Amino acid sequence: MKTLFFLLFILSHMYSYTFEQVKEFEKNNSTLKSISLYKKLIEKNNTNAMFHLAKIYIQGKEIQKNINEAKKLLEKASELNHNKSSYLLGKLYLSKKTHFHNLAKAYNSFVKAANNEYAPAQNMVGQFLVNGIAVEKDYKLAVKLFEKASKQNYIDAQCNLAFMYASGKGVFPNFGRAHQFAKKGKELGNKKCIKVWNDFNLAKYPEDKGWKFNFYTNPEN
Template structure:
């Protein structure tokens, strides 16, 4: 009996001491069932990153019953605590037609929330909404702004959209050389949209940007 009490006390102390990084190691090496109590412990302590990790597990149904509802509630709570990955994932949940929470207006507004939390990919998604007129009216100038803000934050897929805007002249003065500058790296890495833009506008024929350097962002950050 004494040994059981000691073991219980040791387990309680371990649960209190474990970090999220250590939980991820337990998860990877011993499986979700071993890690689950630790995730739940941090969730009760209102750890937004733990909430996000557990939400992803419920979304995948990894080793436990899949529950979009539990994932949704965890993402909302994590987002309310300011964790931008949770806000972005929540927006994607609203944006997916396969989701029971599908709502394009909520998706757009939540992408805005994620951008305000400085999530790079959220800027790209807002740009797409403005470019294609999803939920909101088309606004090419605003789309360019959001694609550039995403690129500044190193969402490199956004560079393909910046390239498209310069190549097509949507929201900016046409500049094939600048389109080349933004598209080239992702084109060479096999990004399908960049490949399409590169080929559609023959950007290989415009290796240099000879246009006016209007604005503060005329080539992508590395």
């Protein structure tokens, strides 16, 4: 029955199916039967299909892992300014489990997505700057990037800001502000926020009530 549905699907959607339709087909049938459909979308420069198929190759879901093909797809999607692909490509370069490991290329890939206001990439570039990975340390610029990601309600960036305010890196130390930035992440179980909270004993410091914290925690309009 599934094979029959697969054939009918191809015949009826040969020139009109969307990425969402193929994902639904994959969900109801199999990843293996969906790959050719994703490839058809990729021929039309569908970046979502590129990204999704790259993840399939990385995970080896129903097929053999193929990191080389995944990298090619991510590079192509990144060139088309697909932020998730630029970010995942950066993570691929960051991994020591592949022969693509290259910190400079990882940094540049994260920067590309960060420049497009992609919060996870902004947060990652900030961490590179804090730790001096592939670039010189720049705490002030790191804080600015963490702030941009935080304004998009990216919790990990708020945890990083909590650390910056607690340690006084790039900003004047403010434990009350660090308390505010770490509180939500701690309650959500974010390990980084929990560590900052405990390492600096932020529970004993009152929140910085005089500061407009919502400006940094609510998504930007």
